Amino acid sequence: MSLAKDWVRPRPEFTDHFAITARISAEGENFPGDLHDAWQKAGPLRVQRTLAARMARLAERGLLHVLDSELAAQHFVVLVTNTWGRGRAGVDALSDTETHEIAAAGVHAFLHGYLPRD
Template sequence: MTRSDGGQNRPRKGFPEKRQAIMRASRKVFGRVGYQGASIDVIATEACVSTRTIYNHFENKEQLFATVLIESSEQVAAAHEAMIERHLGGTSSAADLEADLVGLAEDWVRPRPEFADHVAIVARINAEGENFPAALHDAWQKAGPLRVQRTLAARMARLAERGLLQVRDSELTAQHFVVLVTNTWGRGRTGFGALSDAETHEIAAAGVHAFLYGHLPRD
């Protein structure tokens, strides 16, 4: 793959509903077999459209993959931003802080079926490591993970302004939170989907407890 525009080219022609069918099918196929294993023919079959229809919307498989990755990342990021606001937007006292953070952590680690294909694509990207195109990797990070990190960091900074947290570097504080609440070592090999509600709460509460130990104001 050589493109560096993050797949942001507009479709050349075609109906929006056909494009959405292609995007849904592409997420499934790319998540199932990866970029190298996917083909336009397979995606067309999955989407119940002709290969010509796909080429009416996208120049080639490379542009299709880039578009799927970036748009899907933006959707996941928007969901995480709404989650952050829902749990931390109204936090105004030390009494609310721990419960609100635990609620956020539980939602963070709980699997979202609608994003299962995106998670599968990301897993394949991580497995490819340095072999994944750097420009597309950067575009994905900007559209998804870094966008969420900035949103969470901004919320952590506001909590610090209210005297509820001790924060020297808000982005590093956001990273600490995510790492601590997503640690599932020893919790089974099949990931978050295998966790019960009780296990999810236990992981979230333990992660938040460790986070607050490092970030509560010392006085």
């Protein structure tokens, strides 16, 4: 749950980082392709690969049922970062209650799809 909460509302010391990330995401098509690709490889794709590797290890231990760890990582991120209608991540502060609700709902949905069924 802590990881999900950190993803919903990043720590204050990373505010500048996430402001830049939001700007790049919003204006990505205006950046030269090789610059945007380099940023993707160094940041978002590296994080996704790391999360996917963790998901694969959890699956190896029988704690998750994961056929495609990269897809599972994408699902987790999408589910715990759904702040539609609740402000803009990194711009409008979410309350502790909102952060908990979003993270809990995302984790619940993720586990519903990825917990082993036996």
